[in-house]
Amino acid sequence: MHTASSVEQTAPQPWYKYGVGFLILEMAAAITVSIYSLYMTFHGIGGFPGKH
């Protein structure tokens, strides 16, 4: 598809915006898990979503 000497500046293709949308969703999932874990370090078994 490409050679080292033929890297060009090209406008993103239509699929690209959906790819970026999907990666934002993935980041949101990672941040949610992180916030939940951090919340648990303060609240322990009382933390959301409840007692274990």
Add this chain to the structure above:
Amino acid sequence: MATHKVEQLIIATVGFFWCFLMWFSTAAFSPSIAAHYHLGIKALGLLASSAIWMAPIGRILAGWAADRFGAPRTFACILAGCGLMSIASAFTTDYNLLFAERVLVAVAGVSFVVGIQHVAQWFDAFEIGTAEGLYAGTGNAGAGVGALLLPRLFATDYHTAFLWLGVVALVIAAWYLLRGRAAQSEGQRVLVRRQANLRTTLFVWSRYIAIALMLAYAMSFGLEIALNAWLPGYFTRGFHEAILALGFHGVAGLQIAAGTFAAVCSFNASLFRPFSGFMSDLFQRNNWTPLPFIARRLPYAPRLHWLGLSLMLIVLAMGGLTVAGLAGSLSLSVTALMGLGIFVSFGTGGTFALVPLLFPDRPGTAAGFIGGVSTIGGIIYPLIFAGGADIHTGYARVALFMFLPFVAFYFWAARYERAPEEHGFAAAVFAAEEA
């Protein structure tokens, strides 16, 4: 047959996701297997570590096979072979045979480099970072999803889980074979197939920039798989009192708490990876080259700078994890771990946004070397983490004595302003052969 590059990306991503699910499915059921066969802690450790055994050599061979036979055939073979082995393991009642079968199922982990090669054959240079990031990041998430969902879906019935994992793998293998296309053009396919030989393999292995990228991947993905295995034990031991103070009691309670804190690293390292590929593309589009020493005029120089920044951030985050641990702060450690996970993803995504561009005619061979040898880090780092007098200082030791030299070597190897892939060991031999 008409196809589109997005279809090829989806096939590769689904295949890799399922392979990752199979790769770590043994770990998800290790408590059940241990209880069923009355395994001790050493046998359990051996079972856990066996998942990585096949990765270094397996990925090297798989990368070569992807170049030689094409990604669809190679990926379908891996899926079908591992799927059949998983089905066989579902009916096994002898532990030694089960252990051997699960080691073979773990071969699924080598599929990473095949998909990298496949995606590289379909996407253009200006979008390769995001495409490879979406493939690898979404696929890597299979490990976390498996750890969360498999025990909830199948409880302790790992036999049924292994059976269904194998059956679905066979279905995906058939799909990959039917709809997968090795490259966008026949010319590209022929060129790559012609390069799949011992000489080009030795050429890639001896390039300074390939070695630098392999070390960069050892600092990122090697560290990621090491932390997956190490962190639950680290939190259980290093923050024992703090976890008890939060109200978690007994082995089950400690496991839940430690597993939840450890998951921060795994989730961020996997799910931020596509973002890293996007950032690599962004650096490229804006021609950002902020670092000293690293080449500025190469067509992909901005991507080299993004990876250089990522590697420095990993070193800093490792120091931060040690400081947080020595301070005895559980919250600070989880925060540092979140940062480390994100920076690890920057490293993994940044590395494989470069590999197909540096070795466009040998993508599988290069991905096999860089993605394969680097996994040895997953075996070495936990030994260093556990080797010191204080459980918290291992991260700083690895950062100082391994990662800093790796980063220095990367800066040195990435300094060439023309064709860095031409510089390496035995340069005279390869130059003479070319002549």
